[in-house]
Amino acid sequence: MSLTLVLVQTLNGLQLGVLLFLIAAGLTLVFGVMDFINLAHGVQYMVGAYFAAWFTAMTGSFFVGLALALPSALLLGLLLEILVFRHLYGRDHLAQVLATFGVILFLNEAVRILWGAAPLSVPVPEILSGSIVLMPGLLYPVYRIAIIVAGLLIAVLLYFLVSHTRAGMLVRAGATHPRMVSALGVDIRRLFTLVFGFGAMLAGFAGIMIAPILSVEPGMGDQILILAFVVIVIGGIGSIRGAFVAALLIGLVDTLGRSFSGDLLRLVMSPAEASQTGRAIAPMLIYVLMAAVLFFRPAGLFPAAR
Amino acid sequence: MPGLRTTLAAATALAAIAVPAHAQESVKIGIITTLSGPGAALGQQLRNGFELGLKEMGNKIGGLDAELVVMDDEQKPDVAVNRAKELVQREDVDFVVGPIFSNIAQAIYKPITDAETFLVSPNAGPSDLAGAGCSPYFFATSYQNDQNHAVLGKYAQDSGIASVVLLVPNYQAGKDSVAGFKRYYEGEILDEIYTPLGQLDFSAELARIASLQPEALFTFMPGGMGVNLVKQFRQAGLADGVTFLSAFTVDESTLPAQQDAAVGLYGGSNWAPDMEQSADFVESYIGAYDAVPASYAMHAYDTVLLLDAAISAVDGDLQDKDALRQAIETAEFTSLRGDFSFGKNHFPVQDFYLVQVAQRDDGKFETRIVEKVFDDAVDDYADQCTMGE
Structure with a gap:
């Protein structure tokens, strides 16, 4: 368990955390601001990845693909909002869960029909395809570093948007006092539509960024959705800052736990027992963390002001 | 009496069809x-x-x-x-x-x-x-499911690979796969890594493998997991120093997504398209x-x-x-x-063979026979x- 290995794993954890943040940011906005449970957020991530694969294959360039896939993800989000989600805002959570679950089934099958069941792949863009040597025998892909940087930039941009612009102010006000805001002449429906589209675009962006590392396949968003929900529950529903902290926390705990739980247990038990216990404990760690946070702070780490 | 005659004819015809009573059409x-x-x-x-x-x-x-x-x-x-x-x-x-x-x-x-x-x-x-x-x-x-895994164990043993790391999903087929590999392999196993079924990012495991520096990696990652592992294995630069032995991980169903990243990696099979x-x-x-x-x-x-x-x-x-x-x-x-x-x-x-991924002349990818590992295997x-x- 050398220091370099810990450093490499920390970077890996950061990268997972940043990715989770991109997905969770949209989810927490929609859930916190509009009080709307959107299970279909994960498939929007998947569709983003499919758009990236499709446009990249069509144009031959990842960056052109990215430029085309982003507005497409936004359009799809707006379309879903207008066709499906808009009609559910007034309904209870059960109806929202059922309807958005239906959207998951529909979109998973739709991409299978459109692009086939076999996984697709997106090549890493030439300019980011190099690697740097972080430890002997292990190259760290520049592309993963690019994901971390892009994610952090988005985080800063979001913070600025929500805290320092008029639109952000309206979103925050609309979350706490929707009637008052609409009495002041703001079209709250349109505001919600914009928030929703923006959230969908962020999830799509996460899907686009991850496409060169992961296989693009139907159902790829289902697993990450669960993690994203864990993130927003730990961070405090509706809080972008909470989502950011919780995403990095989950990314680090998950990655470091997977790598080192066996090693740490080896200090107190025999190697065979340690690896057996380690592999049982590692996947649980984030849920243990969630339980602990909920026990001490039931509203999450950074509860949104109500 | 044409009526009777037709009836008779019809009956004979029916009987003729029905004669091979056992055969169906x-x-x-x-x-x-x-x-x-x-x-x-x-x-x-x-x-x-x-x-x-x-x-x-x-x-x-x-x-x-x-x-x-x-x-x-x-x-x-x-x-x-x-x-x-x-x-x-x-x-x-x-x-x-x-x-x-x-x-x-x-x-x-x-x-x-x-x-x-x-x-x-x-x-x-x-x-x-x-x-x-x-x-x-x-x-x-x-x-029988174990046989493809055993091919890699036997090959690793016979070709004198001294140390391996095993990487499989944590479910029954993953454990069977490890058992199948170990049945023939007697060299040093540096670590057995079990990942949750459906895990898609292997960065943590790959860093661990790099730090252990084994001669070979044996893995069983069917479907999308295999696509991800192969791409990330290549991106981490491990393909140059670690022999990639796998079962159900690189085959023609996953190669369209793995493409270049899989070229040169090994699998075990009873057949190859070449x-x-x-x-x-x-x-x-x-x-x-x-x-x-x-x-x-x-x-x-x-x-x-x-x-x-x-x-x-x-x-x-x-x-x-x-x-x-x-x-x-x-x-x-x-x-x-x-x-x-x-x-x-x-x-x-x-018979069972060690197979290796290669690119075809038409640009598609396939596995090719490298050598026969088991002959007339039961x-x-x-x-x-x-x-x-």
């Missing part, structure tokens, strides 16, 4: 395979391989018109059981061909064999069906589906040849089950893989099968 075959969900790419290969075989036979098997009923098991055992019952009870099929996944095979096995309908598996080969749970009504044209006797099959499969066939398609195609030979041998009489079983056991056909015969547990006795469970004793 058509054979009905049910296919259960995975056509939706994450495993659909494999299930489609199975269906395509079978349909291609049938088409090349002019839609006739053993001289009988073939009628096909294709069912999607959705990779869910409960769905599969209902589909299986539908096939044997309502559709009254003569044979069921399928499935891809072993847990599905275990679920549909009883309902089909209890109905005394023949079940032929062109992929799934779980150990219980090869051993104590073998049945007179079950045949596999594929392999085998000489398969050239025509591979060409017509690519022509029909624009994809290189994997062993799933080959097994399905072989199943058509097997049934054709067996039904011909009994002159189309599908009612005498004992004669039909014997005809399947001893069917003479030229398998695409070369040597083929059924062992006493109705699993193939066949699986390890055949002795536990007491059928026919």
